[in-house]
Amino acid sequence: MSKKYEDKSSIFNISKQEYLNKKEALTSFFLDKEYVPMTKKQIANILNIKKEERDILSSILNELEIEGTIYIDDSKRYIPFFKTNFIRGIYQAKSERFGFVTQEYDDDIYIESKFNLGAMNGDLVLAKITKESTAGKSKEGEIIKILKRNTSKIVGRFIKSRNFGFVEAIDKKIDDIYIPKKYATNVKDGQFVEVEILKYATDTSKAEGRILSIVSSGNTVKSEVEALYKSFGLDNLENFNKDIKSELENIPNKVKPEDKVYREDRTNRKVYTIDGDDAKDLDDGVFVEKINDDKYILSVYIADVSNYVKDGTALDDEAIKRGTSIYIPGTVLPMLPKKLSNGICSLNEGVERLSLAIDMQIDGNGNIVKSNIFKTVIKVTKRMTYDKVFKVISNDNSVKKEYGPYINDILIMKELAVILNNRRKELGSINFDIPDTKVVLDDNQNVIDIKPYNKTIANDIIEEFMLAANMTVAKTFYFLNLPFIYRIHEKPDEEKLRELNEVLANYKKRIKGIKNVKPKVLSKILDEFDNEEEKQIVSTYMLRTLKLAKYSEECQGHFGLAAKYYCHFTSPIRRYPDLFIHRVISDYIAANYNLSDELMSKYLVQARKYAITSSEAEKQATNIERDFDELYKVIYMKNYIDKEFEAVVSSVTSFGMFVKLENTVEGLIPFSNMPNDDYYEYDENRKILFGKRNGKIFKIGDKVKVKLVRCDVREKQIDFLLV
Numbered sequence: 001m002s003k004k005y006e007d008k009s010s011i012f013n014i015s016k017q018e019y020l021n022k023k024e025a026l027t028s029f030f031l032d033k034e035y036v037p038m039t040k041k042q043i044a045n046i047l048n049i050k051k052e053e054r055d056i057l058s059s060i061l062n063e064l065e066i067e068g069t070i071y072i073d074d075s076k077r078y079i080p081f082f083k084t085n086f087i088r089g090i091y092q093a094k095s096e097r098f099g100f101v102t103q104e105y106d107d108d109i110y111i112e113s114k115f116n117l118g119a120m121n122g123d124l125v126l127a128k129i130t131k132e133s134t135a136g137k138s139k140e141g142e143i144i145k146i147l148k149r150n151t152s153k154i155v156g157r158f159i160k161s162r163n164f165g166f167v168e169a170i171d172k173k174i175d176d177i178y179i180p181k182k183y184a185t186n187v188k189d190g191q192f193v194e195v196e197i198l199k200y201a202t203d204t205s206k207a208e209g210r211i212l213s214i215v216s217s218g219n220t221v222k223s224e225v226e227a228l229y230k231s232f233g234l235d236n237l238e239n240f241n242k243d244i245k246s247e248l249e250n251i252p253n254k255v256k257p258e259d260k261v262y263r264e265d266r267t268n269r270k271v272y273t274i275d276g277d278d279a280k281d282l283d284d285g286v287f288v289e290k291i292n293d294d295k296y297i298l299s300v301y302i303a304d305v306s307n308y309v310k311d312g313t314a315l316d317d318e319a320i321k322r323g324t325s326i327y328i329p330g331t332v333l334p335m336l337p338k339k340l341s342n343g344i345c346s347l348n349e350g351v352e353r354l355s356l357a358i359d360m361q362i363d364g365n366g367n368i369v370k371s372n373i374f375k376t377v378i379k380v381t382k383r384m385t386y387d388k389v390f391k392v393i394s395n396d397n398s399v400k401k402e403y404g405p406y407i408n409d410i411l412i413m414k415e416l417a418v419i420l421n422n423r424r425k426e427l428g429s430i431n432f433d434i435p436d437t438k439v440v441l442d443d444n445q446n447v448i449d450i451k452p453y454n455k456t457i458a459n460d461i462i463e464e465f466m467l468a469a470n471m472t473v474a475k476t477f478y479f480l481n482l483p484f485i486y487r488i489h490e491k492p493d494e495e496k497l498r499e500l501n502e503v504l505a506n507y508k509k510r511i512k513g514i515k516n517v518k519p520k521v522l523s524k525i526l527d528e529f530d531n532e533e534e535k536q537i538v539s540t541y542m543l544r545t546l547k548l549a550k551y552s553e554e555c556q557g558h559f560g561l562a563a564k565y566y567c568h569f570t571s572p573i574r575r576y577p578d579l580f581i582h583r584v585i586s587d588y589i590a591a592n593y594n595l596s597d598e599l600m601s602k603y604l605v606q607a608r609k610y611a612i613t614s615s616e617a618e619k620q621a622t623n624i625e626r627d628f629d630e631l632y633k634v635i636y637m638k639n640y641i642d643k644e645f646e647a648v649v650s651s652v653t654s655f656g657m658f659v660k661l662e663n664t665v666e667g668l669i670p671f672s673n674m675p676n677d678d679y680y681e682y683d684e685n686r687k688i689l690f691g692k693r694n695g696k697i698f699k700i701g702d703k704v705k706v707k708l709v710r711c712d713v714r715e716k717q718i719d720f721l722l723v
Helices: 016-031 040-046 051-067 221-231 242-248 314-322 338-344 386-393 397-427 457-479 494-507 519-527 532-545 576-590 597-640
Strands: 070-072 078-080 087-093 098-102 109-112 124-131 139-148 153-160 164-169 177-180 192-199 207-216 264-266 272-275 284-292 295-303 326-328 331-333 352-362 368-379 382-385 437-441 447-452 486-488 550-552 644-653 656-661 666-670 680-683 688-691 697-699 703-712 717-722
Touching: 016 051, 016 078, 040 051, 051 070, 051 139, 087 109, 087 139, 109 124, 153 177, 153 207, 153 221, 177 192, 192 221, 207 221, 221 597, 242 314, 272 386, 272 397, 272 457, 284 397, 284 457, 295 397, 295 457, 314 576, 314 597, 326 597, 352 397, 352 457, 352 576, 368 457, 368 576, 382 386, 382 397, 386 397, 386 457, 397 457, 437 597, 447 597, 457 486, 457 576, 494 532, 519 532, 532 644, 550 597, 576 597, 597 703, 597 717, 644 697, 666 703
Parallel strands: 109 139, 177 207, 264 368, 272 382, 666 717
Antiparallel strands: 070 078, 087 098, 087 124, 098 109, 124 139, 153 164, 153 192, 164 177, 192 207, 272 284, 284 295, 295 352, 326 331, 352 368, 437 447, 486 550, 644 656, 644 703, 656 666, 680 688, 688 697, 703 717
């Protein structure tokens, strides 16, 4: 998802090293304590830069400004950035009215739209703080300069006028783009189009663009899906470039004898994969041996992707940019080409595969007593599915013939998974238990059902084993003090917890010790809910209260899992941080457990960089997957206009309340759709709606009956009427 800076050395007919040397020298010049602010001309003169090299100087100055090394003031003088009070960050538009400048290591800054200087979502900007944060409110500021535009094309619906047109972007955080008549020939009103931005918006004028192509008709359900797909640039992720295709020719279809050297041969050991019915990228296998009532050996085998995707290759560069695979209904946009993800790296049944593995000795209380991480060759014994494993555990005879030889092993796996889960609960791990949405499409990609994704004890087995492996690997390499990428989840803000307490007060519950809250406190509160629907809704609200998990080169613990040490080790086929730490682990083992200073330095720099790019890629993938789910939900529910449903209040606001159906679809009941025999007001402190006349109260978790009255596919919005 992220883009590297363009290599400018070839443009100026000098070597890459020469260009970097000049850049390093100029950086040192600015950081010298004797430096005083100068113009470009003064810098050129004092450094004796020849006229023919002034373009190189301009290019480097521009890069240093974008990177945050220097700032150009109103007099065109260059100032070291650390001597300013400005903030450098990414502008994240939240609506047409406001946005935030997000920083890597500090709080976000609230930007009212009139102070955003025409910045678009994702732009790199400079901002200054105009108001410091107060209780419950972010710092406020204004953007003073846009350093780098990160949006050059958008997809949206064309609205035609007599002498001009404009495009409503699919991304509602982007303002309309003005289209002069000469750039809008042969385009019909309502069509989805791709627009190239010619002039960016300012604080006084709209952005202007020209239409590059027609994306879809705009008058069918399928055209809405096509437009959303194009708006995220997913069409660009369908294929891999020629350099990658060239490298793939050297990737084998089966394990080479030379790749087995120095690996433990476990091809005769039992290994099981357990995945969904339609999974093709199988990156984890497991086996549990029960020694006695107080000793289990859990073996987790992970596809050794790093053996095939080497540092510095085109394959690796593309994996860094993508950061993660993206899963949308009906398809997957993979991080790695299918020859790897579905082929040589996938732990397919009955064929040799390279693996990075971990054996864990676990006692009867779920404590990991000792562990060993090693490289191996395996051959999966049986490719199992969640559905059939659940049937085995449920004593369903329909799978007895196929799974007969494995029943005892499955029951032992279940036994250990329960022990591990109980141990995590004791430590305070929070189980939110919020069902994911499953969108069911037919062969023509039409949505035919929306339902909760059905998780069972079979899913829990794999989840517990992967958590155990991730925690153990993270702890091991933390104490080895090697460069690593950890998965971290910071403590929630006190103000957010106070808001959560206002919701919990409606259920006569309260979080104590907010200033130093422990995850076990939140976990215990959820366990106190007997009503599963109320528990799910409160879980959702609690999850919104917590910060987002992300990647970091520093081990800061995972609040939600109540884990001091945690990383992502188990999915290198679809997540880049997993692939990166596999590379570190493999090199550490190959170097006889002693990484060179050179590799240590290289991996430390890379860990910092890839933690940021991977977090960004994950956030973008989550947004994409959520938007597709929301679109399909609206499309599906259009078939049920005027139908009545049982629902649960999921959120209350100053403009109405949101309700959630059993199938995970969520929609709004605006005040205008509330009973007209009363006037409802929003109590922000208690997070409730109350009727002024009859005193009727609506709070999060309440069961209500609703009628579906509106499905706006364009806005991805669903409205209900309270029955």
